[in-house]
Amino acid sequence: MPPGPVRSLVFAASILLACAPLACEPAPDPDRIRQTIAAHKTPRPPEPAYEVPALAATSVPSEAPSAVPTAAPSQPPTPHRTPERIAIEERVMGTHLSLSAYTSDAHDEASLRATFGRAVAEIRRLEGLMTTWRDDSEVSRINAAAGRSAITVSPETLAVIEKSVWMSERSEGVFDITFEAMHGLWKFDQDLEEKVPPRAAVLAARHLIDFRKIKIDHAARTVMLERRGMRMGLGGIAKGYAVDAAAHVLAAEGLEAFVVQAGGDLFVRGRKPDGSRFRVGVRDPRAPGEGDFFALLEVEDHAFSTAGDYERGFIKDGKRYHHIIDPRTGYPATASRSVTIWARDAFTADAVDDAVFILGPEKGLKLVDSLDDAGAVIVDDHNKVWVSERLKDKLHQIRPPTDGI
Secondary structure, eight states, X not given: OOSSOOOOEEEEEOOOOOOOOOOOOOOOOGGGXXXXXXXXXXXXXOOOOOOOOOOTTSOOOOOOOOSSOOOOOOOOOOOOOOOOEEEEEEEETTEEEEEEEEOOSSOOHHHXXXXXXXXXXXXXXXXXXXXXXXXXXXHHHHHHTTTTOOEEOXXXXXXXXXXXXXXXXXXXXXXXXXXXXXXXXXXXSTTXXXXXXXXXXXXXXXXXXXXXXXXXXXXXXXXXXXXXXXXXXXXXXXXXXXXXXXXXXXXXXXXXXXXXEETTEEEEESOOTTSOOEEEEEEOTTSSSTTOEEEEEEESSEEEEEEESSSSEEEETTEEEESOEETTTTEEOOSEEEEEEEESSHHXXXXXXXXXXXXXXXXXXXXXXXXXXXXXXXXXXXXXXXXXXXXXXXXXXXXXXXXXX
């Protein structure tokens, strides 16, 4: 997916349905990608599995009991704290970040804010590894060395690149992090320019898009782009990884219920203090406001990720141009208006949403149904709503989405 796609979700307060996954054939484990994507394949010894950030649902071990228990002095009973929602907002990875949780007897406002600070610091650390907006990041170094040499990367960057290749293979290549070869032609980020590039320039750059020319040595932890002029960008998947990493920080501090959202990537752990589930709104892609939802879905210990054509783009001569580029054409994808993916972790959801957006509803839903514990809500280019089997009994559609260009 293109760098920093904005996928808006806002969680609301009330109850609907439980989020119980249906059984299905498990998808191949993306954390054990065993082939080197390159023009030449050479055998190598089995590769050790890498670890991605644990989900917020992961339990945190309790401390070992004291070897010699002692009787505590008698204390008056501590009054229970009335839960209060505490939230912070930051700007990271080119998008809006929000973290929220409720106070409890174990976590007052000060401790929650300190924990939030540690989670934000972890996201910023990952951003420093994977951004293309800094020349010294690992991804920028890979791009600078394209066609010349391999670059040693961190386990985190390697994990994101390997999962990107996994999704490329499963999506007929429509999810391709080497789409960054289009950098400078289409300008949808901070450098937004309402201009359609010359067709000849688009076609020339498109020939540099090919995930199969990403050469990975898992054991050595190196990555290389085989052709000069190739570039990669992780904006379409790195935020999901970062959301999971932040959720792991919060869970490790003992928080049992919270929401982490970075742009359109969101993870929810647990329930609200009254026992109700968190609800998220699926944005109407043609409505004027961010808070205009056409559907709601309860989320518990799951992630949501949305790819939409409605924020980073422009309309020219009656046609919408946006940041989700189809690598097969070099032009913005046209099969969908928005895609929302429900999955067990934000890393997976973020990897899937752009692929489904480009593939369109029929092939996209087949991809989603092939994955374990995943679902989708799609608004196609004709404004028709498609819902995957796993979400048909969970989604509450308020009204039809608004039509428009």
